[in-house]
Amino acid sequence: MNAAGRSEFFARLRAANPAPKTELAYATPFQLLIAVILSAQATDRSVNLATRRLFADAPDAAAMAALGEERLMDYINRIGLYRSKAKNVVATCCLLLERHGGEVPATREALEALPGVGRKTANVVLNVVFGEPTIAVDTHIFRVGNRTGLAPGKTPLAVEEKLLRCVPAEFREHAHHWLILHGRYICKARRPECWRCPVADLCSYRGKTAPPGGSEAS
Template identity: 75%
Template sequence: MKKSVVEQFYQRLRENNPAPTTELDYASPFQLLIAVILSAQATDVGVNKATARLFPVAPTAETMLALGEATLTDYIKTIGLYRTKARNVIATCRILVEQYGGEVPADRTALEALPGVGRKTANVVLNTAFGQPTIAVDTHIFRLGNRTGLAPGKTVLDVENKLLRVTPREFMKDAHHWLILHGRYVCKARKPECSRCCVVDLCEFRGKTV
């Protein structure tokens, strides 16, 4: 995709959604971190239902650590892989309390050292909580990057690196949210809704449904 086309691509996404953000509910960087950890192989809706009960009683690393793994498990048992996630969350809270005063570090290396936190989770937290120009490539963004021709790549890291190279600086902060929301609700896996796509004429997908 040519540079001028990429700029139009993002301009239209911005016009369509001027203030994009995550669909996870949170009130602090810590709560965002926990919500993203819980969201692996789970829906944002399902995570929000669980955290709506969890965060009022354990809004900080200290209070969540005090809950303990067994109690935390009860709060999140409606989410897939809840036992592993409960173990990781408690371990992460312990590290945050002991090493960072209960605060979430705005550093990739430190974040990725936390149990249950990989590159994608770190990217979400760095971008959404701290405004850093990162792009977390999930299944939606991986599909969109390849399907549209915006950032084709064989691996998640390939697509991420290409997006970081081709995305103009002015769009970098919100690119992650524009792309994931577009992939989630318009450029769907099985039946992309090309008829209501704001970038349909810029997209290089040969199987358009219009």
């Protein structure tokens, strides 16, 4: 996809959703950080179901650290990998209290020093909380980047680096959410819904689909 195509690609996604937001429910930067940690290999819906009660009872780092791992697991035991996530969350809360006064740090280095926080989680927090034009490449963005020809790469980091180079500056702040939502609801893994895709004519995917009951698009 050339520069003109990339610009048009994001212009159309912006027209359809001018102010995209994460689908994780949160009220504070701390709660977003915890929700993103919990969302690894889990759906946003399952995380929101768990955090609704969790954040009501433990809204900040001090309260969540006080829960301890065993009690925290009672809140999140329907989320995948909940045991390791409980361990990481409690350890993260303790470090936030010890090093940052209970607040979420604003640098990648400090975020990635927290247990359970990798590059993707740090990118989400930097983008959503601090407005940095980062792009957290999850399975949806990796798929969209490769399938459409927008930013092909063999690894999430390669796709991220290519997106940061090629996404026009005016779209960079919200590119993360536009691409995730596009991958989640239209450019789906098993069967993309190309017949209702606003950027289908810009996409290089050869297996474009037709509406159910129709023939495959050429």
